Amino acid sequence: MTPDGGIRAQGVRRSFGPVHAVADVDLVAAPGRVTALIGPNGSGKTTLLLMLAGLLTPDAGVIRIAGADPVAQNYVARSRTGWMPDVFGTWDSLTAREVLTTVAAAYRIDAAGGRARASELLELVHLSELADQPAHVLSRGQKQRLGLARALVHDPDVLLLDEPASGLDPRSRVDLRVLVRRLAAEGKTILVSSHVLTELDEMADDAVFISRGRTVATRSVADGDRPREWRLTGLDPEALAAWLAENGTPHRKEADGPGMLVELTGDAAAAALLRSAIEAGIDVSSIAPAGGVLEQAYLALEEERR
């Protein structure tokens, strides 16, 4: 990681009157990686993204976007940032193509370059067929895809996506994931905020959890060293429970089903458990991680807060 790439935020604070929307956020998002920004409603995600996008001045703290300070070098920072807002407004009377050529012009791309870029992006987000329809006939998901295309017009180094998956159908979600992974592979820094944690599981490399305006945890999704819960089901749940107890493996019964939840560290531990169960003559019908990594981490943090 180059010292001036990606997103770095340290001690960022911002309040609106008496409301401390962002109280103390530290965040690092590295180039070539997808970083998830996770937090409950009202935890300050959108406010943080506005500050990263250079629209809002932080009350305190330091922010660097691809090396530029969005406060002191706002223009440079803006030129390197692509921002897709959560509340999606669009120029209703313009066609999808015109929206993109207008944004291209606003980024000082010449007319021919803008037209070429618009066609390319419409192809990328599968809106070519609707390119010459007015934007107000697009569905919410289609508008969302247009918004993503709009954030990509000037080929930014840093992408800030605020709830990009909301309103998307399953096909578009898969497309979004593939696209985001591809952009990360090109070396872009991508920060995604979302509530759909299982979605982020497959998309993100790192995760930053914020709650009540503070960074509460930073995790790596691919990190296999952390213990996580696995879900086991057997043909005879009683026998399975008995064996686990006999074996000395800490376990608990799933609250809403027949499965048993076991905390394991890494895939090897899971394989070992399965082997010993079979050797002991227990009929295991399934073994799999219970929920996503991020979901578990999120719920664990929620637990801690109570």
Add this chain to the structure above:
Amino acid sequence: MSVDVEVVETAPSAGGAPAGRGAWSLSWHGLRTVAVLELRQRVRSTRWKAALIVWFLVVGLVTLLATGAFSILAGDEMGGESFGGTVYSIVVGFVLFLGLLVAPTLSSGAINGDRNAGTLATLQVTLLSPAEIVLGKLAASWIAALAFLVASIPFLVWALAGGGVYWLSLLTTVLMLALVLGVVCAIGLGFSALVGKTSGSAVLTYLTIGAITAVLPIVFGLLVPVTTTTETVRVWDIESGYTWEETKAPDCEWRTVEYEVWHSERTWWLLAPNPFVVVADAQPLNGDPDQLAEDGNMLAMLQYGVRYARTGDTGPFDWCSGYMGESGTDSPVEPVEVTDQLVWPWGLGFDLLLGAGGVVIAVNRLKVPTAQLPKGTRVA
């Protein structure tokens, strides 16, 4: 985590973009981008086209009615007198009146409306400067307002064809109307950046126009007692001791009396910002009030009125000639010659300052990153 400030300072600028463009930097490209976007948005909404058609019909109807009414009058009584002055005044006054009603609606929602729709921030994050966004929006609303003005020009020309109005008046009238509408658009834009709700900014714009159009002239009227002073003036009066029972007309003589003199030349500037005064005063001056009254050219009479106010009639006064027959014509009191000093540059200058103020406020409000938000608004 530490942030290396030195590395940051030497970071190369991306894609050859200039290291920084200030809030006031302007480019033709940026202006055109915003103006075209705004006009596309506006022109494609059928409401606007309908408004333009209604405007054309209404102004046409007023012109027709005025022409009909005054040609009948002219035909009946004066026979062959030109009716152009009256019709021209009515049409110009009506176009300006309607323009003052329509122009605020074109611009007073341009910024807060976009903010509420979530489209303002998407422009702010691009490489457009705040000045380009504001002036582009101003250009678009002004062009829209000018479309209304252009739709009225046929009727102005028609009234001009009625005779009695110097053709150069058309040029000055249209130019002043255009500038006044531009000022109104700029004021609306300023309020639109200042206030969160579009209805609020529209009301404030109307109040501002109301203030310069109606409130200032009322203040001018209310100040009459203050600007009136008791002075010793010479008057050309009826001879003392005349009884009114004689068959002979009275002779006139100079007298010196204590008289209340109204110094309107001290407060004339309160009338100047009024858009009607600006439009009326910019036309070539025709100094003969009797001729104007006969023509019914209200625009020219308004011009004469403000010029008269600026001149200030402080004596000597002629109180006698009115009672005289033939012999009154040799009055030694010169009739008041109204000043040829222009009133409109002061008024227009003041109005332009208001408009410039609106633009400055809007640009300052659109600077990113913002430290403060107007109450009850979101950035995005």
